Amino acid sequence: MFLPALIRSIMQHTESAAAGALILMVAMTGPVAGAESIEYSLMIAEQEVNYSGRPARAVTINGGLPGPVLRFREGDWARIHVHNRLSVPTSIHWHGILVPPGMDGVPYISFPPIAPATTFTYEFPIRQAGTYWYHSHSGLQEQRGLYGAIVIEPRHGHGRVHADREYAVVLSDWTDEDPHAVQRELKRGSEWYAIEKGSAHSLLGAARLGMLGDYFAGMLMRMPPMDISDVAYDRFLANGRTETMIDAKPGETARVRIIDGSATTYFHLEYAGGPMTVVSADGQDVEPVELKRILIGVAETYDLLVRVPAAGAYELRATAHDGSSFASIWIGSGERHHAPTMPRPNIYRAMGHLGLAQIFSLTPAGAMGMPDRAVEAGKFDRPGMTMHMHHEEATPMHGRQGMGREAGKEPAAHGEVDDHSHRGPDPTMQMGAHEPPSADRAGRIDESLRNGRRFGMRFGILANDASSSDSLAEEGGEARPWAPYEKLRSVHSTAFSGGNPVREIRLTLDGDMERYVWFLNNRPLSETDHILIRQGEIVRFIMINRTMMHHPMHLHGHFFRVLNGQGDRAPLKHTVDVAPMSTTVIEFEADEFGDWFFHCHLLYHMHSGMARLVHYEGYVPDAANAAVRHKLYEEPWYFHGLAEVLSNVTEGAVMISDTRNIFRVGWEAGWQRVEETEWETIFTWSRYINSFFSVFAGADFEGTEGTMEKVRGIFGLSYRLPLDVECRAWMDTDAGGRVALDKNLELLPRLRLIGHVEYDTRHYWEGRIGLSYMIDKNVSFIVQWHSDYDWGGGLSIRF
Numbered sequence: 001m002f003l004p005a006l007i008r009s010i011m012q013h014t015e016s017a018a019a020g021a022l023i024l025m026v027a028m029t030g031p032v033a034g035a036e037s038i039e040y041s042l043m044i045a046e047q048e049v050n051y052s053g054r055p056a057r058a059v060t061i062n063g064g065l066p067g068p069v070l071r072f073r074e075g076d077w078a079r080i081h082v083h084n085r086l087s088v089p090t091s092i093h094w095h096g097i098l099v100p101p102g103m104d105g106v107p108y109i110s111f112p113p114i115a116p117a118t119t120f121t122y123e124f125p126i127r128q129a130g131t132y133w134y135h136s137h138s139g140l141q142e143q144r145g146l147y148g149a150i151v152i153e154p155r156h157g158h159g160r161v162h163a164d165r166e167y168a169v170v171l172s173d174w175t176d177e178d179p180h181a182v183q184r185e186l187k188r189g190s191e192w193y194a195i196e197k198g199s200a201h202s203l204l205g206a207a208r209l210g211m212l213g214d215y216f217a218g219m220l221m222r223m224p225p226m227d228i229s230d231v232a233y234d235r236f237l238a239n240g241r242t243e244t245m246i247d248a249k250p251g252e253t254a255r256v257r258i259i260d261g262s263a264t265t266y267f268h269l270e271y272a273g274g275p276m277t278v279v280s281a282d283g284q285d286v287e288p289v290e291l292k293r294i295l296i297g298v299a300e301t302y303d304l305l306v307r308v309p310a311a312g313a314y315e316l317r318a319t320a321h322d323g324s325s326f327a328s329i330w331i332g333s334g335e336r337h338h339a340p341t342m343p344r345p346n347i348y349r350a351m352g353h354l355g356l357a358q359i360f361s362l363t364p365a366g367a368m369g370m371p372d373r374a375v376e377a378g379k380f381d382r383p384g385m386t387m388h389m390h391h392e393e394a395t396p397m398h399g400r401q402g403m404g405r406e407a408g409k410e411p412a413a414h415g416e417v418d419d420h421s422h423r424g425p426d427p428t429m430q431m432g433a434h435e436p437p438s439a440d441r442a443g444r445i446d447e448s449l450r451n452g453r454r455f456g457m458r459f460g461i462l463a464n465d466a467s468s469s470d471s472l473a474e475e476g477g478e479a480r481p482w483a484p485y486e487k488l489r490s491v492h493s494t495a496f497s498g499g500n501p502v503r504e505i506r507l508t509l510d511g512d513m514e515r516y517v518w519f520l521n522n523r524p525l526s527e528t529d530h531i532l533i534r535q536g537e538i539v540r541f542i543m544i545n546r547t548m549m550h551h552p553m554h555l556h557g558h559f560f561r562v563l564n565g566q567g568d569r570a571p572l573k574h575t576v577d578v579a580p581m582s583t584t585v586i587e588f589e590a591d592e593f594g595d596w597f598f599h600c601h602l603l604y605h606m607h608s609g610m611a612r613l614v615h616y617e618g619y620v621p622d623a624a625n626a627a628v629r630h631k632l633y634e635e636p637w638y639f640h641g642l643a644e645v646l647s648n649v650t651e652g653a654v655m656i657s658d659t660r661n662i663f664r665v666g667w668e669a670g671w672q673r674v675e676e677t678e679w680e681t682i683f684t685w686s687r688y689i690n691s692f693f694s695v696f697a698g699a700d701f702e703g704t705e706g707t708m709e710k711v712r713g714i715f716g717l718s719y720r721l722p723l724d725v726e727c728r729a730w731m732d733t734d735a736g737g738r739v740a741l742d743k744n745l746e747l748l749p750r751l752r753l754i755g756h757v758e759y760d761t762r763h764y765w766e767g768r769i770g771l772s773y774m775i776d777k778n779v780s781f782i783v784q785w786h787s788d789y790d791w792g793g794g795l796s797i798r799f
């Protein structure tokens, strides 16, 4: 037993690029009879790196980014010492590994986080085989590089498939920006990242594609613009580099264990040497299936067999889902064969159905065609269903009858559902006549793509517009496929033995791009307690995505079946993509007594509320953990503001907000064409109801020069009207009132028309109209006409 273990220990040392201070010891005996104890030491520290030509701060493990590959064999006993050399608490979570609840590494759920200058030793039996990974579950450390691969060999032999070579590759996204600055930028509703990536919507962009119909339909329904990803990255990495090499000879087959360790990036994978054979998903073996392109979601893993067809190096390219850039894995050596360039997404395609009910709906969910009452009635419960289907009223419910009756069975009517079970938008709903252009432009590599932020500093009039790109394709179509779940078939039956009670939990995935708040069932983590389940039950989560984004949902401590039309052979996963405006159903047997996290694995979504504690009835966390549990529900406040300083007026606001509350101080002062400067300051406290609707109360101060003339209490509401017109109306304590309308229209990605009109029972009409041009993230140039103060020009500054 000692010799193979020693060989593995040497392999570990030579393979890890990040060996650094890695200490690996192998003991002859472990706490479990017959098991080997495999020991690792992981040193977590801050370090300077340089990926883009500018120095930036990373968090590394044993001096590497990613950290070392941790290798085990099924049946081993793992002992992992994590030393925290940071100035803040840290943690490591073993993603996809079945561990006792106290070893799962989620602060406040599993344990109190690892304090600075201390060491925590994780210990658990290895009960499984396959490809997994580990990452920090503290703050935003994952975005800074705190992740690595885990590879577990099966107990007996080398598993079901043969490969000449085997490699683990961690894909990730890198930004030079401090992740907290990224989070803040998202919270203030900035469109800057979309502009940087060339995915900002504009009137002219839509017109160029002949898609003004879709553009205005979306605006009428108040649908947020389709946004493939939230953040603009500087680089995409494969094992910590934009290019990584893998050794293989012509004719050989390599097993590449792909792990998406990104904070927010899905990747399309494509291989220059032919189709890839998927043999395992999330560490669990599936029947081999050949695919040309695969969309891998954040936190998922796929084992791919790729063959080196002839002499040369063949590119396995991972293109960021938003099309902004890619990372390359070169397999073999010699002359380079490039993988084709992925067509960029067509972001103007309206996904909704334009009807009167959508246009005049009172809630965002209603505008999306997925109102609460339809969700409660089970209308969206079928796996693979997209929102378009409920317009085909012919088959509203047949999936449901089969569910909740027999554990482990697919919905009884699945055969009927199959026709509709594609996960993309219904082709009949696609209004434009644009065929996806051919993606086969092999052999040509666009080196400018290497930089993730392709357009950041270019000022060409259409440079920041996706529609100026020549190759656009439909999301979910052949050229830009969604996750391949329908094709995944487990190698063994995953059906439950039967007889267990079934608990069905319906979860809507909701969010608001503008305020950057993300919810399950319209509530953030901070407003909830837990999802209660009971030992021995079959728990079924019906996840209904009412947003325009993909959400990779991850359940800790369990594997779940993804109901994908494969019956008893439904694949087992730990993370599942829930595509925009569609339903995904998963189920698992509750046999891992404990407290577990369930959350969206997009880092900034998780930190903005899209998470829940899953609690087994009767489980009691240990005292140290129970004492800090309340911190799980704590919410930060974000501060931001905007000041417009023009030659004739100044206007602006500063605000501090959490998920539901916004405290705001706004001002306006004008001095042109009037004898004395007129000013007004308004303090409000707003309560956020949903992305359409909020209510507020506060005080309004008015004066001229240094004299305050009036103070009134105000209360009112703001509401978003169709066509994305913001309406704000209030009553005051002097029996007066005001109604104001605001509308912004993006003519070009950086250039917008700004309009404001208001009616006041005392001052009567006031209006402004102008143009604003975004110079960079924080500054815009403005020219504006004001009904009281005439023409003016100046700057708008965001902070």
Ligand SMILES: [Cu+2]
Binding pocket: 518, 550, 551, 552, 600, 601, 602, 605, 606, 610
């Ligand atoms: Cu999400």
